[in-house]
Amino acid sequence: MQIPHKPPFNRGYTPLSPRSGATADMLMDFGVIKLLPGDTYRSNSPTDERVWLLSQGSAKISWEGGEKEISRPNLFDYSPWCLSVPGKNEVTITAGKEGAEFYYTATDNPRPIKAKLYTPEECKSEFRGEGTMRETSTRVVRTVFDDTNRPESNLVIGEVIGVPGKWSSYPPHHHPQPEIYHYRFLPSQGFGLTAIGDTPYIIKDKDTILIREGEVHPQVTAPGYAMWYLWVIRHIDGAHYGPATKTPIFIEEHKWVQGPEDKIWQPKK
Numbered sequence: 230m231q232i233p234h235k236p237p238f239n240r241g242y243t244p245l246s247p248r249s250g251a252t253a254d255m256l257m258d259f260g261v262i263k264l265l266p267g268d269t270y271r272s273n274s275p276t277d278e279r280v281w282l283l284s285q286g287s288a289k290i291s292w293e294g295g296e297k298e299i300s301r302p303n304l305f306d307y308s309p310w311c312l313s314v315p316g317k318n319e320v321t322i323t324a325g326k327e328g329a330e331f332y333y334t335a336t337d338n339p340r341p342i343k344a345k346l347y348t349p350e351e352c353k354s355e356f357r358g359e360g361t362m363r364e365t366s367t368r369v370v371r372t373v374f375d376d377t378n379r380p381e382s383n384l385v386i387g388e389v390i391g392v393p394g395k396w397s398s399y400p401p402h403h404h405p406q407p408e409i410y411h412y413r414f415l416p417s418q419g420f421g422l423t424a425i426g427d428t429p430y431i432i433k434d435k436d437t438i439l440i441r442e443g444e445v446h447p448q449v450t451a452p453g454y455a456m457w458y459l460w461v462i463r464h465i466d467g468a469h470y471g472p473a474t475k476t477p478i479f480i481e482e483h484k485w486v487q488g489p490e491d492k493i494w495q496p497k498k
Contacts, residue, residue: 231430232437238263242270242333245437246409255407255439256463257336257384264288264324264331276316278338278383282373282459283310284413287325293318294344300325301349304457305390305415308349311373313382315342332411334461338383347373352388358395362486363493368397376471385462385470391421391450398423400486401447402477404462406470408440411459419454423447432456445480 230252232245244260246252262270262281272279281290287300292314299310314320315338322331351373358367369390374382391397414420414434421432426444440446450456462470470476486493 230425230439230441231432232439233433234435234437235433238330238435240265240268245411246439248336252439254441255409256465257334257407257409257461259332259334259409259411259437259461262322262329262331262333264322264329266324266326266328268324268328270322271319273319274316274335276337276339277335278313278315278342279320279333279335280311280313280384280386280461281320281322281331281333282386284330284332286327286329288329288331289323289325290346291321292344292346295346297346298325300327304388304413305455308352308354308371309347309373309388310349311347311352311386312344313342313347313374313379313384314344318344332459334384334386334409336383336463340381340383342379342381345374345379354390361490362396362399363490363495364395366396366399367392368395376469376473380469383464385460385464387460389458389460391448391456391458393450393454394452396447396449397456399447400483401445401480403443403445403480404470404476404478405442405468406462406465406476407442408446408460408462410438410440410446412436412438413457415455415457419451419456421448421450421454421456423449 246259372387375385417434
């Protein structure tokens, strides 16, 4: 399912995938918070685990247990700051002189978890895909947290930057857990392509894609354009996403591309 968003985001909170109506089966609220310089935003919830990832700008962020001034010039060249808190933990964000933009995710989680602010150093870039598939699926991956460093969470969150003209989320794979992708492009008029199951989509700046149980989701970036996307996965009861449940599941007929490169056809010069 594609959720296009062409205009600039409005001031305040813009819900993109609420935990109700047609998107209730995603099991999480997802949206963007746009703050002008000096704006203050507050959040509290009795039961929800909540996550704020700074996409750009500067802000002072406070929570029960800490406070920090954070900044991020842009989301392509700089790794993120990301705050994760449990229910009953009040969060206050005051935008700095540049204003600030955050991506917000919330889901129910009755387990006790500690509030944690992830730094850019903890979310450092990892270049994946080198030496495989004749470099056609090289990309930057920044995993903020997953089962390895936050097993008590009901979420997995990270970023990927698709290199111009190359594939990501490849080989094609699927998993039973719901997942959200949200995209930005550099330059902003760029585009990419994805196939969710058997349905193709043209992806543009600020679009959101909802991936449901079992849907395969490979994607490719148009030449000349970098494609950043935020990915958020919601664990499901009895099946956390990750090695313990052998997810993701790669499509068997395409797994061979990860093998010796000399099996991949090349044109003769």
